[in-house]
Amino acid sequence: MNKLRISVNDLAWYTFHIFIFVKAFTGPLTLYFPYIRFLPIAMMILLLGYKVYTGVLKGKKIVLLIVFFMLYVVIGIVNNSLVGSVFGIYIFVPFLFALFYSTVLYERIFFDNASFNFFYFLSCAAGIFYVNQFGASWIGAEQEIGGVTKVVSRDWISDGMMRNPGFTGTSVSSATLIIISCTFLGFYLISKRRLISLVTLFAMSGYLIYLTTTKTTMVTLGFVFVLAFCSSLITRYTVKITFLILTLFSYYCMFNMNNVSTGMLTNTMLIRIYQTWPNAMLLLENPVQYFIGKGFGSIGVPTYYFTPAEANSADNMLVYLYVIFGMASLIFAFYAMMKFLYFRFESSKESKHFFIMTLVVLTGGITSNLFEASFYSIYGGVIIGLILSYKTRFKFT
Numbered sequence: 001m002n003k004l005r006i007s008v009n010d011l012a013w014y015t016f017h018i019f020i021f022v023k024a025f026t027g028p029l030t031l032y033f034p035y036i037r038f039l040p041i042a043m044m045i046l047l048l049g050y051k052v053y054t055g056v057l058k059g060k061k062i063v064l065l066i067v068f069f070m071l072y073v074v075i076g077i078v079n080n081s082l083v084g085s086v087f088g089i090y091i092f093v094p095f096l097f098a099l100f101y102s103t104v105l106y107e108r109i110f111f112d113n114a115s116f117n118f119f120y121f122l123s124c125a126a127g128i129f130y131v132n133q134f135g136a137s138w139i140g141a142e143q144e145i146g147g148v149t150k151v152v153s154r155d156w157i158s159d160g161m162m163r164n165p166g167f168t169g170t171s172v173s174s175a176t177l178i179i180i181s182c183t184f185l186g187f188y189l190i191s192k193r194r195l196i197s198l199v200t201l202f203a204m205s206g207y208l209i210y211l212t213t214t215k216t217t218m219v220t221l222g223f224v225f226v227l228a229f230c231s232s233l234i235t236r237y238t239v240k241i242t243f244l245i246l247t248l249f250s251y252y253c254m255f256n257m258n259n260v261s262t263g264m265l266t267n268t269m270l271i272r273i274y275q276t277w278p279n280a281m282l283l284l285e286n287p288v289q290y291f292i293g294k295g296f297g298s299i300g301v302p303t304y305y306f307t308p309a310e311a312n313s314a315d316n317m318l319v320y321l322y323v324i325f326g327m328a329s330l331i332f333a334f335y336a337m338m339k340f341l342y343f344r345f346e347s348s349k350e351s352k353h354f355f356i357m358t359l360v361v362l363t364g365g366i367t368s369n370l371f372e373a374s375f376y377s378i379y380g381g382v383i384i385g386l387i388l389s390y391k392t393r394f395k396f397t
Helices: 002-024 024-034 034-059 063-078 082-091 095-100 102-109 116-134 171-191 193-210 217-229 232-256 268-281 285-291 301-306 317-325 328-343 348-367 373-391
Strands: 143-144 148-151
Touching: 002 024, 002 034, 002 095, 002 116, 002 268, 024 034, 024 193, 034 063, 034 095, 034 143, 063 116, 063 317, 063 348, 082 095, 082 301, 095 102, 102 373, 116 193, 116 232, 143 268, 171 193, 171 373, 193 217, 193 373, 217 232, 217 268, 217 348, 232 268, 232 317, 232 328, 232 348, 268 317, 285 328, 317 328, 317 348, 328 373, 348 373
Parallel strands: none
Antiparallel strands: 143 148
């Protein structure tokens, strides 16, 4: 039985690798092999099934989680459609996979993995430079899969400048892969005391992210560079306070901001605050939906495919969760935030690495849709899973 457990953990690690590889090369890969995108998802579903099966046999609370998710599939069917609701829960697969295997993945992602991150940093850089110089056939290309038209790699323009996706599917994905791999490589270079290499790495990362025109990621990169030279204690409290403020700010904006016409705004962050987030809350049509949510398929990608008149990207994981789960998401957010505020490691080095990466991923979740952003989703699942599994005694006095 022990061998089976170890082999499943290894399979989870290989599945993580395959997922990252397919998403890192989505453009050229899916242009010629459109169904390869489903390979890692299929593996994740099988591994999630194994976790659910063993969890049920052991009488764990996972049964309640299954019932909860099935309830919101039904609510999604009632409010949206069967296909949209099923697709809505399908989107959560990478996040849930990483959440359930968070301990296994954390141990392998955060330690002695410089070659893995070096490969993806260089490949992403090569993709961005290639597209910047020559363009690419996968940008703007469309494929029809199962009656749904999907863009291989998005063709976006911002302020007259192409939002460069490199080999990935979107400019946000390429910027995300750059900052994540850069941060991990930064840990490695600091441990080796290679300051010049560290500065060069961050400077190059800044330029690459500039080519993707992803402003929030650029700001986060600068924040990461500063924290790299701070103590573990300062880093821990800075990240905790930052995310607490961002969480409260998100809820304030989604419930209190007035809608403003897009034509009056040019800054993408202001568009999120004054239009995208308030518009998302308008999807909730009555007090019942404000209380229980609208179910899977109510927001994000499913709306663009199945209910385009109600399409809203959310661009904030808390907004996204509230539209789907209502007050249940608020309770979960409060619980997770309390766990996060009390979360710590015995090792100061391990603590610093974890909290800097948490800043990268969860800040990304505030300004983009964590659950629909491939790299944020799977790394976010690992981070949130680790936080939720932490045994904490809350002290409110």
